[in-house]
Amino acid sequence: MRLxxxxxxxxxxxxxxxxxxxxxxxxxxFNSIRDCFEAFVIYCFLSLCYEYLGGEGNIMAExxxxxxEKNYFYGTCCIAxxxxxxxxxxxxxxxxxxxxxxxxxxAVLTIILHAFKKYHDGDFRPDGGYLYIMLINNVSITLAxxxxxxxxFATKSMLQPFxxxxxxxxxxxxxxxxxxxxxxxxxxxxxxxxxxxxxxLSDDPIATNSSLSAGTVAAGWQNxxxxxxxxxxxxxxxxxxxxxxxxxxxxxxxxxxxSRVVTMQSISNxxxxxxxxxxxxxxxxxxxxxxxxxxxxxxxxxxxxxx
Numbered sequence: 001m002r003l004x005x006x007x008x009x010x011x012x013x014x015x016x017x018x019x020x021x022x023x024x025x026x027x028x029x030f031n032s033i034r035d036c037f038e039a040f041v042i043y044c045f046l047s048l049c050y051e052y053l054g055g056e057g058n059i060m061a062e063x064x065x066x067x068x069e070k071n072y073f074y075g076t077c078c079i080a081x082x083x084x085x086x087x088x089x090x091x092x093x094x095x096x097x098x099x100x101x102x103x104x105x106x107a108v109l110t111i112i113l114h115a116f117k118k119y120h121d122g123d124f125r126p127d128g129g130y131l132y133i134m135l136i137n138n139v140s141i142t143l144a145x146x147x148x149x150x151x152x153f154a155t156k157s158m159l160q161p162f163x164x165x166x167x168x169x170x171x172x173x174x175x176x177x178x179x180x181x182x183x184x185x186x187x188x189x190x191x192x193x194x195x196x197x198x199x200x201l202s203d204d205p206i207a208t209n210s211s212l213s214a215g216t217v218a219a220g221w222q223n224x225x226x227x228x229x230x231x232x233x234x235x236x237x238x239x240x241x242x243x244x245x246x247x248x249x250x251x252x253x254x255x256x257x258x259s260r261v262v263t264m265q266s267i268s269n270x271x272x273x274x275x276x277x278x279x280x281x282x283x284x285x286x287x288x289x290x291x292x293x294x295x296x297x298x299x300x301x302x303x304x305x306x307x
Contacts, residue, residue, distance in 0.1 A: 001274045002040065002041065002044040002275070003041060003044055003045060003048065003171055003241065004237055004241060005274075005275075006041050006171070006174055006175075006233070007237060009033075009034070009037050010034060010174070010178075010226055010230050011226070013031075013033055013034045014030075014034070014222075014223035014226040014227045014230075015223075016030050017031065017220070017223040018220065018223050018224060021212075021216075021220050027216065027220070028110060028111060028114045028119075029111065030223075031110075031223075032110060033107075035104070035106070035107040036103065036104045036107055038103055038175050039099055039101075039102075039103040039104055040100065040277065041171060041175060042096055042100065042144055042148075042175065043096060043097065043100045045148070045167070045168070045172075046092070046093065046096050046147075046148060046151065047283075048167075049151065049152075049159060049164065052162045053159065056089060056296055057296050059089065059155060059158070060084075060086060060089065060296050062155075062158055063084040063154055064083075064084060064085075065083065065084075066083065066084050067080075067082065067084075068080055068081065068082050068083070068088075068154075074149050074150065074153040075146060075149065075150075076153065084154060089151075090287055091147065091150070092147040092148070092150050092151040093147070093283070094147070094287050094288065095144055095146060096147045097280075097283065097287060097288070098140060098143065099140050099143070099144035100280055100284070101284070102136065102140040103141075106133050106136060106137055109129070109133065110133060113129035113133075119133070120213060120215045121189070121215030121216070121218055122185070122186035122187075122189035122190055122194075122215040123215060124186075124190060130215075134186075137179070138183075141175075141176065145172070148172075152168065163240070167241065170233070170236045170237055170240040171240075173233075173236075174229075174233050178226060178229070181222065182218075182222050185218040185221055185222050186215075186218060188218065189214045189215060189217070189218045194214050194217050194218045194221070196211050196212060196213055196217065197211065197212045197216075197217050
């Protein structure tokens, strides 16, 4: 559900940015919300893969004793020949979680710098904040992608029944392509293709006109394109995450004659739990704290089975 929320949140956020397009700074706040949700989605995708495979303990039981194969596409040349350990899974989780930390921090920093007139989209000057925030986000998002690639490389045979390629491509294309799309628009602004725009602050033709900076215009194009792209993303997500899987599960659960009554209160509680980021904080503590570096976490169902 968290992954599917990417379409309405991205679309609604971009629409609000366009709605207040005449103001030269509102879009920064809306884009910051979208940036924070990007980090949330990256973590949720890796967590979904963990849940598919039965959790950390079950994954380690399957890959322990195997060695990392050399593969240029997945970037395993430097670590080829080493055995899969809990440290390997820790690394995959850590480089994904760092994006969940860096991206919101950069979003907050963007708001602060923009308030002090030190941040403008497409401004690559060294005395501005855009260049450094873009570089930090670029490094962070690349590390997160590398961690996801490594995880898939280690567990691709286990993930095969769950069609991970389509899910991975759909989610990552929305996040990573929108990022590079923004960078491309900033470059178009830099070379003069996108220029400032004259706009009137009222319907009176005699009223004083105001100009929107080229960076704001580029951000407007970004939000406009995202609104269109979310239509196609919703179609792709329909096939990547089919609802029939859950219909079959519901049929099996009600085969005994009992049925579960769904109320508005239960729906509301489930939505609150879905958007609660508490599990991210707990996972960050578990994966970055020195005391847990060599500790394998087991799901409660697995522990019950073992006992």
